[in-house]
Amino acid sequence: MSKQNIFIIMLLFSIVMGCKKEANQVAESTTNKKGLKSKKVVYQVFTRLFGNTNTTNKPWGTIEENGVGKFNDFTDKALREIKDLGVTHIWYTGVPHHGVITDYTEYGISNDDPDVVKGRAGSPYAVKDYYNVNPDLAENPQHRLEEFKALIKRSHNAGLKVIIDIVPNHVARNYQSLTNPKGVEDFGASDDKSVVYHVNNNFYYNTNEAFKVPNWEHGYSPLGDETHPLEDGEFDEVPAKWTGNGSRLSQPKMNDWYETVKINYGVSPDGRKDFDTLPNGFENEDYKKHFQFWQDKTVPNSWTKFKNIALYWIDMGVDGFRYDMAEMVPVEFWSYMNSAIKMKKPNAFLLAEVYNPTLYRAYIHKGKMDYLYDKVQLYDTIKSVMQGRGKTDHIPPIIDDLKDIEHQMLHFLENHDEQRIASPGFAGSAEKGKPAMVVSATISTSPTMIYFGQEVGEDGSEDAGFGKPSRTSIFDYIGVPAHQRWMNNKQFDGGQLTDEEKALRDFYKRLLNFTITSSALTDKYEDIHWYNRKHTSGYNDKVLSFVRWSATEKLIIISNFDTKSSHSFNLKIPKNIIESWNLSEANYKVEDQLYNQFSRNLMIEEDHATININVNALESFILKIK
Structure with missing residues (x-):
């Protein structure tokens, strides 16, 4: 192979790989x-x-x-x-x-x-x-x-x-594609409108009945007090199609999805499925x-x-x-x-x-x-x-x-x-x-x-x-x-x-x-809310706490939903979590990841760890153990 041909092949390869990279x-x-x-x-x-x-x-x-x-x-x-x-x-x-x-x-x-x-x-x-x-x-x-x-x-x-x-x-209700690709047929174009249902019809029909627009109640109308030349209380649709929310009425109600028509997926009006179903266990x-x-x-x-x-x-x-x-x-x-x-x-x-x-x-x-x-x-x-x-x-x-x-x-x-x-x-x-x-x-x-x-x-x-x-x-x-x-x-x-x-x-x-940068948020979770509801004074049902962690990141998350009051308590981390985190008896520094204004020590004790928290109304901390 000539050097020129090798160069051309390498150039083409680089272009393809560049496109793939993009x-x-x-x-x-x-x-x-x-x-x-x-x-x-x-x-x-x-x-x-x-x-x-x-x-x-x-x-x-x-x-x-x-x-x-x-x-x-x-x-x-x-x-x-x-x-x-x-x-x-x-x-x-x-x-x-x-x-x-x-x-x-x-x-x-x-x-x-x-x-x-x-x-x-x-x-x-x-x-x-x-x-x-x-x-x-x-x-x-x-x-x-x-x-x-x-x-x-x-x-x-x-x-x-x-x-x-x-x-x-x-x-x-007025579906009409003007730009279908070649060979693509509109919804309903080949429907047999003489029957309520056929497995290959796209819509359901009320045969021999014309569609009527809803009766507008309480002075309501599609355009309020405004007018439009085409607003006349009529829409030509014969036979009437079923409405998108499932209404079978030829004149749907004002609160029905009257502007839409229901698609037929091969489910008969009595609920029969005219298609294959998935075998048992196929969800796996x-x-x-x-x-x-x-x-x-x-x-x-x-x-x-x-x-x-x-x-x-x-x-x-x-x-x-x-x-x-x-x-x-x-x-x-x-x-x-x-x-x-x-x-x-x-x-x-x-x-x-x-x-x-x-x-x-x-x-x-x-x-x-x-x-x-x-x-x-x-x-x-x-x-x-x-x-x-x-x-x-x-x-x-x-x-x-x-x-x-x-x-x-x-x-x-x-x-x-x-x-x-x-x-x-x-x-x-x-x-x-x-x-x-x-x-x-x-x-x-x-x-x-x-x-x-x-x-x-x-x-x-x-x-x-x-x-x-x-x-x-x-x-x-x-x-x-x-x-x-x-x-x-x-x-x-x-x-x-x-x-x-x-x-x-x-x-x-x-x-x-x-x-989008935290590894802990893609990994493990455990609730500590109920543990603190049982064991922590000052911790109530306006506060929520939980922990998230990965091999490289350990987080304690606390949120206060109270709109008026701050809450102070010694938040407790149960022993099983401390063991999962492989923390020994010592003090660990924790820092807030939202505003970097919170820095405290997590103190490891015999059967739990504690950290002193004062969380203001509507405030949250995402605390990372250093």
Whole structure:
């Protein structure tokens, strides 16, 4: 072989390896600087609202009146600031093209009927076209998909993995993909509409009945007091399809998910499953075995359609999905789709919204989900403690109950469905979120999620129109005031934040960055709360403590949920933990890892160790043994 040919081969090899290195940079973002496994932190951002600088905030305001954010608002600077907050994954909520009221017909996009769209801006969970993105988010709607691809690339360059939504349970009532890849057929295009159900129909039908829009009660309507030329109380759909939340009425109720239609996954109206089920014990098999299981099986048409949608976005560079209302879809489908995703992208991040604790293990083990919301147990319990109704005593039993799947139970205090911490309906103060955030982020090995604006104390107080105060609206064009102060006219430097908001963001930054570099938080946990409740004077049900450790790091974590009082006590560490840590009788220095202002001695005694603690109202310590 000539030297010239050897040179060419070596050059090509270096180019390939360079591309591989670039592709792996994001995959390595959840490994800390020492090369050890580390926790993941997800930053959920409502894409339409993030970059909006308009402060008009007129209820039911149009896009012209209230403004809208764009993909391009996520500049290199903005993404770097998000990454530096201690974030590993960014979830862009509301990306797939959903129904909107704004007229984009000049771009070949059909108008949507306000009678089956929620709010001026529409629900991101009523997807109209799974092969394109929301035109609101593009500077040039004609090139909206290219603008999103550029955002994926910028996100990856910033060291962030990208998550978007997929909503397999339902689609928009007016689903119409204008940009299907060659050979891809729309949902319902080949359905036999003369029958209520067929295994390969995508929808369920009320034969010989026409759809009717809901009766709006109490003067309510889709656009409030505003009007629109297409709002006439009618929507042409014959025969009527079943509604996304399962309503079989041809005229759904006002509070039904009337803007969506239920997807048929091969489950008959009487509950019969017209597809193969997984063999006993198959929950213990890996995704490769699950993938192989489905290769010679005939599956319902809807299964194939959604699998192809997921793989389309994976091929585009998306790193994972958040699945809406996953428990309303058969677990066998998730085995089928998730195993196909993992075969193409083994490190894909697959997060599901499941609220029934009796289904958790099935959707993790059989459905091959990576993570589920820990909403019904941990979130609801911590919320009650923050509100002064609940006791910290209720937290350790939850962790114990979920210990076999603790890594898969993603923790959060805010998301687009929940009230803002600072809203009067939740806690009324962002400061009350501090101890809860420390507990949520450090008590398990699971990922942590925060919602944009949470880190600066956004209170969700705007009356947006369809969306009401306490939750930042996902249905309206609106500005997010506290977040806008951090954004500072797209300088993304916090230039307009108050001192209190700056301090809160600094707290989140310190905490989240610690979690993604701590080896102890990816390893062992033990409760010391109940031991101290029994043996420690001054320690009560407003305080929570536990320990985390690895071979190289030992942590004692204490949080005070009391909003008014400090608490002083000699915290005790039981003998079994001291033995696990291989500590001998001596004094060990411990230092706080959040603000580095706490330094005490841990004193080893015969059957336990003690450390003197004075923890102020709403204060937390992450104490590291030196």
